[in-house]
Amino acid sequence: MAQRPAGAVDETEDEEIVDDEAPPARAAWAGPSRARWALFTAIAVAVVAADQLTKSWIVSSVQKGSGFSVLGTWLNFVYGTNSGILFGMVPQSATAFAAVSLVVIVLIVVYHRRAGRGIVMSVATALLLGGAIGNLIDRLRFGEVVDWIDMGIGQWRFWTYNVADAAITTSLILILAVALFPAIAEWGSDG
Numbered sequence: 074m075a076q077r078p079a080g081a082v083d084e085t086e087d088e089e090i091v092d093d094e095a096p097p098a099r100a101a102w103a104g105p106s107r108a109r110w111a112l113f114t115a116i117a118v119a120v121v122a123a124d125q126l127t128k129s130w131i132v133s134s135v136q137k138g139s140g141f142s143v144l145g146t147w148l149n150f151v152y153g154t155n156s157g158i159l160f161g162m163v164p165q166s167a168t169a170f171a172a173v174s175l176v177v178i179v180l181i182v183v184y185h186r187r188a189g190r191g192i193v194m195s196v197a198t199a200l201l202l203g204g205a206i207g208n209l210i211d212r213l214r215f216g217e218v219v220d221w222i223d224m225g226i227g228q229w230r231f232w233t234y235n236v237a238d239a240a241i242t243t244s245l246i247l248i249l250a251v252a253l254f255p256a257i258a259e260w261g262s263d264g
Contacts, residue, residue, distance in 0.1 A: 104186050113185055116195075120200060120207060121207045124203070131219065137152050137154070140152060146226065148224055152221055154218065154220065156217040156218075174206075177205055178206060181201050184198060185202075190259070193247055193258060193260050198244070200240040200244035203240050204238065205237075207235070220232075220233040221235055222239075
């Protein structure tokens with residue numbers, strides 16, 4: 074066995090042991106990229122535009138309380154209003170929900186800033202924002218929300234709803250999916 078000369082340093086003692094199986098350290102996420110904010114904004118604006126255009130069309134084309142069949146009894150377009158929240162729940166509260174909607178809109182944007190890493194959460198929060206703004210516009214203009222999509226089978230009917238309600242419902246389904254399957258939140262990760 075060879076001996077080390079006096080004063081020699083064992084280089085293996087100074088080497089750092091690297092664990093090849095440890096995951097690389099992730100840099101702190103700084104929030105959604107500009108492209109992700111653009112997607113978020115575009116979806117929200119598209120929902121508001123589609124919602125307001127379809128509501129304007131139904132208000133100008135159909136007398137309140139009446140409508141017409143599109144697909145037999147399965148799908149009708151009926152001009153109705155709702156002074157409550159989603160699907161007519163908590164009626165006669167449009168003014169209160171207008172105030173609450175303003176706070177919710179701010180919270181949605183803040184939440185997207187914190188949770189919008191994956192594309193699913195960006196889409197979900199954008200749909201939620203667009204739906205909230207679409208219905209808020211109605212509450213401010215009319216004191217109630219215009220609903221016009223009536224679906225069901227025969228006498229079994231779903232609540233009459235609008236594009237904003239459909240966007241909000243889709244958003245809630247996506248958020249529930251992320252809650253049940255957290256890996257979905259990282260799909261299309263932005264950073």
